[in-house]
Amino acid sequence: MLSDNIFKYADSNYQSNFLKTSKKYSFMRDLATIAMNHWGINDSKPELIKFRENAIFKVFFNNSSPAVIRIHRSGYHSNIELQSELSWMRSVVEIGIKAPQVIPAINGQDIIPIRYGPSGETWQVDVLSWIDGDPVGILEGNGINDALNQPLWVYEEIGNLAASLHNHTSNWKKPDFFERHSWNLESILGEDPIWGRFWELKTLTISEKKLLLHASSKARENLCSYITSSENYGLIHADLIPENILVNKGSIRLIDFDDCGFGWHLFDLATITFFFYGEPQFNCIKDAVLRGYQQKRKLPDKTIENCLLFHLIRGFTYLGWIQTRADSESAQLLAPEFIRLTCLIAEEYLTT
Structure with missing residues (x-):
């Protein structure tokens, strides 16, 4: 795999x-x-x-x-x-x-x-x-640098692949027994999020917690007014991080469907670029993903102005993941960067 x-x-x-x-x-x-x-x-x-x-x-x-x-x-x-x-x-x-x-x-x-x-x-x-295939990058260590230095055609192809998945699930007849969780308003920002209460993460400082709660309140308001339809919501991979996307001789391959569920298409796209936020390459990579996506599927309305919102709630899920897996070596290793990125996004989100 x-x-x-x-x-x-x-x-x-x-x-x-x-x-x-x-x-x-x-x-x-x-x-x-x-x-x-x-x-x-x-x-x-x-x-x-x-x-x-x-x-x-x-x-x-x-x-x-x-x-x-x-x-x-x-x-x-x-x-x-x-x-x-x-x-x-x-x-x-x-x-x-x-x-x-x-x-x-x-x-x-x-x-x-x-x-x-x-x-x-x-x-x-x-x-x-x-x-x-070789992963586009790895979250631990210096693996994100490898992802940042990938040629832009890789990200165009990843966007293209995401669109193909969304097109397929829009038309696929699911088996009668089919059951997966949802990445929606309540499962991310409700009282009992699917990956845990991010605001209870013990390593957050008082100011970080205050920032994130303020941002989550605004995010909830925005998501409540975000119209959900089959055009922008459906079965998604939900874990399109660099290490789950492999490159082999110019071909893009996809692994690890373990987190798949029902969610916003923009949530899927935000996952691809979340870990690049704040880097000089971020906008070029994001534009390449969206460009590739549009080759196969129309982007949801107001995509550009909603990108920050979906990067933010993606960050909330990662902090919740850490909060409920505090004894995990991976969670301990990744926590500082997850917190830094989510707070960075929250700060910008609250000023726009």
Whole structure:
């Protein structure tokens, strides 16, 4: 699912310490080894690729074909929600978008529940085909610099790809069982946001919290007046960050549909450029994304003037993510930059 180069951008000390000392890593590696049996994989050693929301391991089938084992974060999605994600992924591949293919287990099921660990917890596991390519960038370490230095044609193609996804979901007939969460007003700015109460993040200063609450109040007013229709809202990927977009020989490939749900199309587009905010390249990259998007799909009304709003609420979700995952190494590593960016956007939003 991810390139072999996925870790090359990450801070080497963080990577080394995590791999050598994390009991959680050892636990997940052993769980991946058990899961391999359900797919008939016998002689492969699981190789950790990514461990943030899910634990992602690269393995090899007995015919040497590479694949990815995903061990899902416990309690994050129901089986129906995961099956819904996989059904959408299948449909995306069918229309020619380069994305992982779903590989059923020996028993024909896409998702295998495995009881493992001292508490007898049940873990959801699935397997996807490997996708070759280098990530546009990585959030940890200096990986965003790589994303900032990508040629603009890459971002035009990413915008084009986002439009293709939105076009597809506008017309796709979902299975009757289909169920995914929503990225909407209440799930982002309500009392119980889907990723957590960003305003309760303990590392926020008093002034930062005051700034963000002020900005969220204005954002709520603006979103209440934002007319939602099939033209600007629908099933979205919701995680089009640099490391989930791969480049291979001029081809753009898409991975990690784990956060997909119903939301504004501009929320999807804001995700692409959020981490570049305040950088000299930001406007050029944003314009390239929108230019590519318009080649396939009309932009929602008042797109330019609403971009800042959707960058802001994207930032709120990231702060909520940190708040509910305070014990995660990734959350601790990413927190300072997430806070800095969201406060920067909030300041500009309140002055426009």
